[in-house]
Amino acid sequence: MPIKGALFDFSGTLFRIEPVRSWLAATLAERGVRVDEAAFERYAAELEAFGALPGGPNPKRMPEELAEGWAHRDENAELHRAVYTGLARQVALPDPGLYDALYDRHLRPDAWRPYPDAAEVLEGLRAAGVRIGIVSNIGWDLRPVFRAHGLDRYVDAYVLSFEHGVQKPDARLFRTACTLLGQNPTDVVMVGDDRRADGGAAALGCEVRFVRHLPVEERPDGLRELGLTEKVA
Template sequence: MQIKGVLFDFSGTLFRIESVRSWLRAVLAEREVTVAAADFERYARALEAAGALPGGPPPQHVPARLASVWATRDESAELHREAYTGLARQVALPDPGLYDALYERHRSPAAWQPYPDAAEVLGALRESGTRIGVVSNIGWDLRPVFRAHGLDALIDAYVLSYEHGVQKPDTRIFHTACTLIGQDPADVVMVGDERRADGGAAALGCDVRFVQHLPVEERPDGLRMLGLAPGVA
């Protein structure tokens, strides 16, 4: 196929969230909360098991009281915050203000790092005239993350689930993205890391290609290997 447009997922595809320990350490320092090393490790392990870090490890168990919120968490900013702060509150932290502070931290550009080949692949697509969109299941505005890391100028359109009230794999979100980049789905590739969510684009007629959701240092060329742009492989 001749690729005229590429849609990218955000978390685990173009960017990766910091580790749970880095996330917790940054917030404790910001709020000037000191904990013993053993307690820090205990909090970090419990938050990781709870799945409290958006973009991090999924929850090992979602409490029944949060099940409906969890299922629709990416359809609004309010649901997203409720879901993740609710998971975090399963862990008894030493300062009640930490739960909201942890949520705010994950929305900051400092908490995210682009994959090593993201700028190269996006730049090559831009240079070739290929239209580029970002399609994300998310509850907050990720545009500042792209701006802070110098990638915003390479993106033609953002389609964020909370702004449209619909989340992947619903084909409506992919249809909106294809419309915004001005391309027929048959000429568009969707790139993501989640088979179910990102794979929903196939029902619309898009080609779908996957990368592995790995730490940044473990995936130096996952995007480059997809053969999306001429001269980049």
Template sequence: MTAVLFDFSGTLFRIESTEAWLRAALDGAGVELAAPELARTAEALQRAGALPGGAPPLRVPEELAEVWEIRDDSSALHRAAYTGLSRQVPLPRPDLHDALYERHMAPDAWSAYADAAEVLDALRGRGIAVGVVSNIGWDLRPVFRAHGLDRYVDTYVLSYEHGIRKPDPRLFRVACAALGVEPERTLMVGDDRRADGGAAALGCGVHFVDHLPVAERPAGLRPVLDLVT
């Protein structure tokens, strides 16, 4: 292998809990909720699937079904889909739905998996090119910079910047072209068997990791190093 492509959420990074997300947005807006109400609201938001990178919605409302399917095609669609889901849950002020959306893009809302830097550094030491390929509606580069991982990434290929989302092989082709590598000598690493598995149609190798909380997956990326030797 001459290159490794990584997914973002659930692969290299994990979003904070729904309760921590809600608490941070409320604090930023100067709004207080009693602990029981905070817990109930966080649970309702989780059921709604309102946290990008968090649990998927138990049910997508009919009026959001169309935008939900194409949410990663643009920043506007992504915001509309997720704020639409959060608006299924009553909040103390209507502007808090946008505040929640803004919070999830903050670098400190994300934690890198414990072995992410180690694995990326080892790949760099071996001369392996690294790309990030993500279905997303916003620029995740500041997250990588804030956590010190940007220096290991040679290219970012984000669905909203191309109007193409995984598993469409064209998105993986863009990444391979940006790195100047052949798909047959490229490994895609991700947590979504459907979306990330789309790289196989292009001829890439594919390796899956489990989308677990950071504390529960301390070494899930290390097998990648054995696959590129």
């Protein structure tokens, strides 16, 4: 059946956050903090192990006091910041201002890169009359990222978990998105990288397709390969 609407996840699907080392280096430079190479590598490895970069690797070690917050982190902005700065604080950084500065860094559009084929696929769908929505588990407003990278013009609706107080795979987020697009879920495809979270759209009758969560350089045409524009009405 031809698709009339397309929903996309954000992180790992259309965009990718910068690597941990780049995130840390940029923040240190902005704060004017200098560390030697050994210390830098240690900080980067520890921050990655604790999953302190939103959109980056998940924690390998989860402090007990943050576990509950982690499970609900994308349901409101305050909790999202508290959890991620709490994870960063597990690492003894040389400047106490770095914890909030690291969090603030990941909010900036230049910390994110679109996948190489993102604009092409969105443009193709839009040109074919397909309505496009973004459905993301996130604790902050990602619209400026889309605007800065020129992709906002393709998007008809944003449904962000922190604005609704629920997270994927909760079907309410996908239902809201379909309603905003004015489409029946059975005419909508959901594209994401997380089989559990993004797969929740299937409960409404949406077709679900997955891309691999890989660095930008390693996935030049993962969206294009889905053949979405071949299924338009």
